[in-house]
């Protein structure tokens with residue numbers, strides 16, 4: 001399995017249009033509904049069948065109940081007028097109506113349970129698929145704004161997948177209800193059915209337009225909403241409060257957040273306001289249709305052309321037809337958006353991941369060569385790496401130095417196969433990494449990056465063990481790695497030692513609270529994890545930036561004395577750099593100097609100038625310990 005894209009970084013087949021069409025035509029709409037039903041059926045066939053049956057029952061039952069209620073009214077009127085048979089008939093209809101109610105109550109309980117079951121199963125399946133796809137994407141996509149926007153929309157769909165099914169069921173129920181109601185009115189009078197239909201149309205049209213605008217609005221506000229979310233995340237993280245207070249920026253951020261929120265809301269409310277008069281006109285038309293129908297049926301009853309119960313029947317069915325049609329439109333509108341997101345979900349799920357075809361590395365390579373590497377980040381014209389070549393032999397210890405932004409971390413990511421170079425090659429024993437399964441390369445790599453992970457949910461021991469989870473945890477190895485990273489001392493001082501949780505938000509099953517760690521302690525723990533991995537190639541990107549100089553000195557003296565591992569260290573500290581066999585000085589994406597520390601100092605070039613302040617007059621490192 002390879003993470004590397006075999007094709008260009010923006011393959012046309014998956015290129016994401018900047019402004020994808022958000023409207024679904026009828027055929028894709030039907031296909032989308034079919035897709036939701038298919039996934040749901042796979043998750044639980046019985047539940048889908050029950051859902052369809054439930055929808056039919058939900059549509060039919062109110063009409064049947066209304067029918068019996070109108071019969072009851074007619075029978076009551078007849079009984080009131082002196083018909084002796086009418087009384088028992090009315091009682092029978094009341095009993096039937098009550099039985100229908102009982103059946104409906106029982107059915108609703110079962111339906112609710114099925115809904116929950118379905119939500120759980122479908123939600124779990126779709127959510128898991130989404131995670132797997134997101135985590136397996138080609139690495140450059142995590143820098144790509146279009147991919148991240150697409151992910152946001154797809155995620156909204158996957159989060160609501162179960163709800164979409166409910167909505168489809170509701171739409172089905174409402175559709176059947178409207179058809180049945182209009183059919184029931186046809187039995188009374190064709191023109192009553194006709195005016196009800198005519199009254200429904202404008203309202204349906206308006207609701208659709210409104211929902212289209214809502215979707216369009218949502219999509220134009222993605223950036224401002226993301227900005228707001230980021231601000232809110234900053235504001236609500238307890239770890240960030242101290243810095244925010246000290247900088248006095250809380251009020252400023254709150255204000256920025258309010259401005260973004262208010263602008264967003266104002267635009268939404270504005271177009272909703274524009275719809276109010278039109279909506280009122282559509283509502284008036286509906287009420288007009290209802291009144292005309294009722295006046296007509298009153299006339300018919302007075303003229304004795306229709307039974308008394310017909311009033312209840314017409315009144316109930318007309319108002320039901322109108323309200324269900326309105327509900328149907330709002331359900332269609334909301335699902336319209338969900339199904340538009342389904343398109344994004346499907347597009348997201350087709351983004352390429354590992355090829356799975358490439359051959360694996362048989363063993364750790366003896367040499368790694370970067371040959372004339374050029375690279376620019378996705379969406380940027382600036383070349384960050386400009387023709388870098390270097391070779392690293394087994395057991396060699398190299399250092400990469402350079403100013404901030406010189407391209408050091410980028411180079412490491414290319415070496416690790418996370419990014420593909422635009423041109424040039426990463427050769428492992430002469431074989432191009434692009435043709436290999438990159439996962440098999442990762443097995444021989446231990447990369448400690450600047451943005452290392454803090455597994456705050458886990459214990460100290462597990463934080464170290466997560467360096468190599470292919471085998472069961474080896475506690476002796478954990479302790480050794482912790483000792484090599486100079487982490488064992490502080491871990492032993494924690495109340496529960498290696499089994500202590502390393503966040504004060506966590507508690508173990510016996511109720512013992514975890515302990516928060518300092519920045520340097522976290523970094524030592526991350527380094528221990530890196531050591532635990534026991535990889536042939538160790539890459540350390542500023543591994544000791546938060547570690548005190550003495551500890552750093554001891555760690556690196558030990559590390560560099562061991563020739564079993566190849567070490568690539570990025571550092572700004574001379575104490576680390578001077579131990580390397582060879583130092584590469586990177587400037588603006590190019591290697592500008594290379595050699596041992598001594599050679600580079602003697603050169604009195606860029607390297608010397610960069611570290612001048614850390615060097616004593618004779619070129620040795622000033623003792624800052």
Ligand SMILES: Nc1ncnc2c1ncn2[C@@H]1O[C@H](COP(=O)(O)OP(=O)(O)OP(=O)(O)O)[C@@H](O)[C@H]1O
Nearest residue numbers: 143377380384402403404405406407408409410411
């Ligand atoms: N994800 C990214 N997308 C676009 N540009 C990036 C990205 N990451 C880094 N860059 C740019 O690439 C250049 C090199 O960055 P890189 O992180 O490799 O530098 P560095 O030498 O490791 O710096 P530092 O010493 O600060 O860690 C910088 O100009 C940076 O702005």
